[in-house]
Amino acid sequence: MTILRYADYEPRGAEFDADVVVVGTGAGGASTGAILAEAGLDVLFCEEGGYHPTGSFNPYMTESMSRLYRDSGTTSILGTPNIPYVEGRCVGGSTTLNGGMAYRAPDHVLDDWAATTGDPTLGTAGMERHFGMVEESIHAGPQHATSVGDDNRIMYQGAQKLGWKSAVNTRNQSHCVGTNNCILGCPTGAKQSTLVSYMPRAIRAGARCLTEVRVERLLIEGGRCVGVEGRAVNPRTRAYDRRVRVRARAVVVSAGAVHTPYLLLRHKLRSRELGRNFLCHPNAKIIAQYPFDVHAWQGVSQWSQVREFHGDGIVLAENMVPPAPLAATIPWLGREHMDILERYNQTLVTGCLVEDSTTGRVHRGPLGMPIVRYDISDWDFQRFIFGTERLAELHFAMGADRVILPYRSFHIARSMDEVRRVTPQSLKKSDLELFTVHLMGTTRMGSRPESSVVDLDGQLWELPGCYVADASVFPTAIGVNPQVTIMALGTRIGERLATRLMRCRHAAAAA
Amino acid sequence: MASHAEPAPIVAPTASPPPTLPEREALARQMMEATGELSRHPGDGWIMADPAPLSPALVRKFHGLIRAMCPPEPRVPDLEARIEDQVRRMMRYMQPLIVMGFKAALHVLDLAPVWRGKSLKRLQDLPPDVGARILTEVERARLGPISDMVSAARAAVLAPYYDLDEVLAHIGYTPVEFMRRRVALRRRLAAGEAALDGDHIGPYAPGLRADNLADIAVAAARVEPQAKAKEVAP
């Protein structure tokens, strides 16, 4: 069988064998695994989440959260303020439920990576081929006009009215028709998540996938990583009660920027950088209500982004979500809560994304729980207040009658005068309500073991045979949506590993 | 340096035989196929967890919290039981520490009327509107983790509430029909058909019609060539 589930594993323990075992099937794991499988290697994915094909996606949130999201979406970063985050736990990882924005890391970031590592192949020109391969695989391109709704029109025309620059997004989609269900899985098959792009490629090339298996440790023999071990989860009780072991010639860990360091930290590696350099590109939500219907749930999320303030690391964008996740974040209870949600068809959810100016850290916590620490800087705090004010300005310019601000102590504003009452002096950092979905940078790539965790091939300096290919290898913040850059690095790591393993195979055959 | 060590040579073929080509093709197609079912409980072979255990006393506290937090209208049959069932299933997927925190919140918030000095009755015994007022006050009082408990409990209760069919109908969110039409539209576009006027979304809002489509065409043309990939049929 190609995709296995809990019932397929022997109760007394299951053993597998492969050339390469890839932990995780998200942006990093699937792209690396597909390259390796297409090079002729026997690839086995180990995925903690379940397998849910396109036909299973639907607009209902409650069950979808448990099916698709880690811990039913109850994960949070600790700091000032605490920042709730979500990530995928299913085949396709976070790409199955992401918004589909498909951006390369900016040239200045790549050139900085090339300069600090001394490796020109990490620079703009050096990464060109890998970005091209990714964009072709995931069909990165502009949206068709039929996918554009009033949410997009308001954002784009509002920016025009205020004389601000906008950028039309490229998204990984093929004939997206604007159902705006990206965060619960694309029900049309348009969004080219790894579930419908890299994973089918890998499967066609012979890869297999163990699902519902959480990898808990690496197998290390003679100082070399030779496989992984974990347990499969009983779907009814959620008890991890069936042992699964995979032996392989190489292990690629692609569990994301929180769970990759969590797994590696178990092995008491000496690298002081492991788990550090955590980046999360936080986001503040500004909800606007208009005195007319906008039906913002019809039409693709983020057809464009406001890039006027990008020089300061601020991006403004529309992020419409279904009623249930919106209800979870709106203050008030009972009748007052319904007063807001009764106007759902007049509501537009938007966000202000701020590029990291600081870093946090991932630790191993009690009872199998990672602890993530991150505090925003004073500059971030000021930029959130500035960005929130600009978004409110756009909404009032387009005719909104009220906005709900992301401040615990001050929620509703009916005019710009009210919005301007909020200043960095009148507010505390802990008053900010933030959220994030872009987790990066905890096993950074570099050319020196003192300042990085993996080398330029993605291999751990301290553990031969163990590679990392996911958002955690970013050397620094990129300031834009990360999936394309993760896939490009995954492609690069996959190609280099394939060359190395095939060379060994040929050498063995010749011998 | 350790990382330059070569991996062990592959001396034997891998143990398990690869799946057959037709099997792999069928699976790849299934991964991508839009069925338009949009079912609340999809039949993809995945099994939803059983409800997590909760003592009868905690269930009573939870029902009190649900009544205080949910809006009085629209009236939903079996409201408490339906939300309780959803949340207890979701609890199976959460970290044990978070589940402990949730149970602690049920105890603490049930006694909120007493320790706030508002009533000698527990939340579960108060009329919902009185309970809602007390919880709102606790949240606004900035009592650190206790105020955070109200925010977390709101997410746990109101997210499933606004996912109930009756409530979605009440607020005018009717995605299923819309999505079915869009699944059909995508099939047509992928088959090479041109879009019809009626395939566009809106505009609904006044003042947005005029320059809408022209803008989109102009803006799309400005997208940098590197980011433009060819449109490929699925």
Ligand SMILES: Cc1cc2nc3c(=O)[nH]c(=O)nc-3n(C[C@H](O)[C@H](O)[C@H](O)COP(=O)(O)OP(=O)(O)OC[C@H]3O[C@@H](n4cnc5c(N)ncnc54)[C@H](O)[C@@H]3O)c2cc1C
């Ligand atoms: C709601 C949302 C919207 C987003 N929108 C965008 C966007 O528009 N554009 C963009 O570029 N990015 C977006 N992102 C971010 C992007 O999707 C992620 O940055 C990217 O997918 C991360 O890739 P990854 O490989 O590091 O991890 P993931 O894609 O999260 O994959 C990690 C996988 O590893 C599995 N795993 C973890 N631990 C284990 C273990 N111990 N054993 C086995 N398996 C394990 C997980 O289940 C998961 O499937 C969004 C993310 C979310 C959640």
Ligand code: SF4
């Ligand atoms: S808007 Fe709808 S069709 Fe387009 S990618 Fe998102 S979920 Fe798929």
